[in-house]
Amino acid sequence: MPDHGPAHRGTARAAGAVGRSAPELRDIQAAFNAAQLAMAVVDRDGMVVSANHALGALLGRDPARLTAEAAADLVGLDHDSRTWAAYRALLRGGSDRLQCTRPLKSPDGQSLWAEITIAPIPGGSSMLLSVADISDRRDLQARLRHLQMHDPVTRLPNRALFFERLAGALESSAYEPGGTGRVGLCYLDLDGFKAVNDTLGHRVGDQLLVAVAHRLTHCADQAGYARRGGHLVARLGGDEFAVLVEDSTGTEQLATLAGSVLAALQQPFELAGQRLSVSASIGVVERVAAGTTATGLMQAADTTLYWAKADGKARWTLFDPERNAHRMTRQALSSTLRPAVERGEFTLEYQPLVGLDDGTVRGVEALVRWQHPQFGRLAPNRFIGLAEEDGSIVELGRWVLENACRQARRWQLEHPGKPPVLVSVNVAVRQVWDSDLVADVAGILEETGLPPELLQLELTESAVMGSAGRPLQALQALSDMGVAIAIDDFGTGYSNLAYLSRLPVSVLKLDGSFVCGFRDEEHPNPADETIVEALVELAHRLGLTVIAECVESAEQADRLRRIGCDTGQGWFYSRPVPPNRISALLRNQSPT
Numbered sequence: 001m002p003d004h005g006p007a008h009r010g011t012a013r014a015a016g017a018v019g020r021s022a023p024e025l026r027d028i029q030a031a032f033n034a035a036q037l038a039m040a041v042v043d044r045d046g047m048v049v050s051a052n053h054a055l056g057a058l059l060g061r062d063p064a065r066l067t068a069e070a071a072a073d074l075v076g077l078d079h080d081s082r083t084w085a086a087y088r089a090l091l092r093g094g095s096d097r098l099q100c101t102r103p104l105k106s107p108d109g110q111s112l113w114a115e116i117t118i119a120p121i122p123g124g125s126s127m128l129l130s131v132a133d134i135s136d137r138r139d140l141q142a143r144l145r146h147l148q149m150h151d152p153v154t155r156l157p158n159r160a161l162f163f164e165r166l167a168g169a170l171e172s173s174a175y176e177p178g179g180t181g182r183v184g185l186c187y188l189d190l191d192g193f194k195a196v197n198d199t200l201g202h203r204v205g206d207q208l209l210v211a212v213a214h215r216l217t218h219c220a221d222q223a224g225y226a227r228r229g230g231h232l233v234a235r236l237g238g239d240e241f242a243v244l245v246e247d248s249t250g251t252e253q254l255a256t257l258a259g260s261v262l263a264a265l266q267q268p269f270e271l272a273g274q275r276l277s278v279s280a281s282i283g284v285v286e287r288v289a290a291g292t293t294a295t296g297l298m299q300a301a302d303t304t305l306y307w308a309k310a311d312g313k314a315r316w317t318l319f320d321p322e323r324n325a326h327r328m329t330r331q332a333l334s335s336t337l338r339p340a341v342e343r344g345e346f347t348l349e350y351q352p353l354v355g356l357d358d359g360t361v362r363g364v365e366a367l368v369r370w371q372h373p374q375f376g377r378l379a380p381n382r383f384i385g386l387a388e389e390d391g392s393i394v395e396l397g398r399w400v401l402e403n404a405c406r407q408a409r410r411w412q413l414e415h416p417g418k419p420p421v422l423v424s425v426n427v428a429v430r431q432v433w434d435s436d437l438v439a440d441v442a443g444i445l446e447e448t449g450l451p452p453e454l455l456q457l458e459l460t461e462s463a464v465m466g467s468a469g470r471p472l473q474a475l476q477a478l479s480d481m482g483v484a485i486a487i488d489d490f491g492t493g494y495s496n497l498a499y500l501s502r503l504p505v506s507v508l509k510l511d512g513s514f515v516c517g518f519r520d521e522e523h524p525n526p527a528d529e530t531i532v533e534a535l536v537e538l539a540h541r542l543g544l545t546v547i548a549e550c551v552e553s554a555e556q557a558d559r560l561r562r563i564g565c566d567t568g569q570g571w572f573y574s575r576p577v578p579p580n581r582i583s584a585l586l587r588n589q590s591p592t
Contacts, residue, residue, distance in 0.1 A: 033063075048071055058131060187285070204276075415583075485505045
């Protein structure tokens with residue numbers, strides 16, 4: 001048999017030449033050389049035994065001259081320690097496959113992305129290296145991601161990308177050497193934007209949003225707050241925008257930025273033959289990144305934004321811990337809490353509960369807000385504890401339950417072709433002790449016409465786990481009625497898992513502290529993920545569904561979905577919003 005050279009012999013050995021005829025071996029060699037996929041046979045020392053024409057063309061080399069070269073050098077497997085270690089383990093027989101993506105240079109000097117796969121050849125002692133050009137695929141993925149993560153009106157980063165970058169900024173600012181270790185945020189809302197939409201129409205409103213986006217971006221550019229090739233200016237929804245400042249140097253820097261933004265927006269806009277004048281209210285927060293969460297930073301910014309509006313709008317306001325503490329004293333709030341229900345000072349906002357498997361809104365959590373005549377808009381953590389202490393939680397809780405059920409029934413009637421929306425209402429343990437909760441719920445459901453299966457009551461873990469006697473009987477009666485019972489903030493208390501199986505509970509809401517461990521995709525907290533996976537599996541075995549709180553990024557949502565979590569809730573999907581915003585979400589959902 002004629003000798004076709006070392007490349008032929010290498011390919012033949014790799015293909016298992018024993019027992020094969022000369023024509024078969026020639027066919028194997030011809031197929032190897034003619035293959036469109038770039039390939040090479042590599043021995044256990046990592047040296048190329050044989051390379052086909054496609055690999056030579058991809059690298060701009062004569063395939064015959066690639067023989068005896070180190071495969072790692074040809075495709076850059078030694079450029080990072082993790083890939084290099086995996087490759088060495090494969091050569092030693094410690095693994096059965098390696099796949100990675102690497103940047104390569106084409107013969108004309110252009111960069112390309114290649115998917116590299118190395119695996120042992122069955123029946124042989126060598127391995128097959130294949131190199132596929134995936135540049136077009138990566139370009140498509142990049143374009144799709146850009147569309148997914150940018151606002152279609154202003155072309156700015158959207159809420160999802162903003163929170164992704166915010167999480168990265170907090171991580172890098174806290175631990176990256178050479179930085180200031182601080183982070184700043186200007187959170188702004190346009191004053192009078194609704195009037196523009198109502199009088200001139202949404203087309204002009206959209207043009208105004210685009211013009212505002214251009215001015216914000218210009219301010220960020222002028223101040224030097226663009227980093228890593230992208231502006232940290234985002235549209236969070238509606239007329240809300242945010243400017244993120246990484247490695248900030250202090251409050252003075254943020255105050256200067258807020259002042260320039262305010263001045264830029266107060267200049268008239270010429271749109272559609274109209275001269276429009278608007279302004280903005282800006283909440284400014286600047287602090288040390290270590291120990292700061294995205295949720296905490298946004299809550300502080302949100303509070304400060306409301307201060308700016310309450311102080312007269314068209315201004316920026318800096319977050320002031322003393323103001324936050326002193327103006328909302330326990331005594332002042334406690335003295336006005338009980339009559340506040342009668343005066344109609346409370347409102348409800350709703351935060352979507354989103355199915356992790358299909359992204360649809362399956363329900364909402366009703367969250368009460370107090371529009372205090374002196375202190376402005378107060379979040380529930382400012383007054384619920386006081387209400388539980390003085391007993392006014394019973395009256396307030398009844399008001400919340402009635403209004404949430406009425407709103408849920410209204411959504412059901414307004415969207416008959418859509419999946420019905422469950423409403424989840426928080427219940428304090430004192431409501432179970434100090435009132436006839438079962439009778440209240442039955443009466444409200446009958447009055448509003450809301451089916452019991454569309455109501456979910458949330459109790460804290462400590463309240464549910466300590467239930468006995470009358471509270472347990474009440475929970476059982478509510479469950480028998482068809483109302484779902486959920487344990488809120490599960491995992492933060494003294495979880496008696498044996499007792500859990502005997503409670504009339506159908507839903508667990510995992511505390512957001514577990515989800516925070518999912519924030520870093522490359523360096524996740526394995527303990528948090530293990531705990532969440534175990535809790536989800538336990539809940540499913542007990543026939544319970546699981547809701548994850550404080551979902552702040554697409555990566556967190558995806559990992560929770562892979563773990564098997566049923567539903568997500570958090571700023572990634574939406575902050576708590578008025579009922580009309582939920583109606584808009586429902587209109588955009590597919591019918592049943």
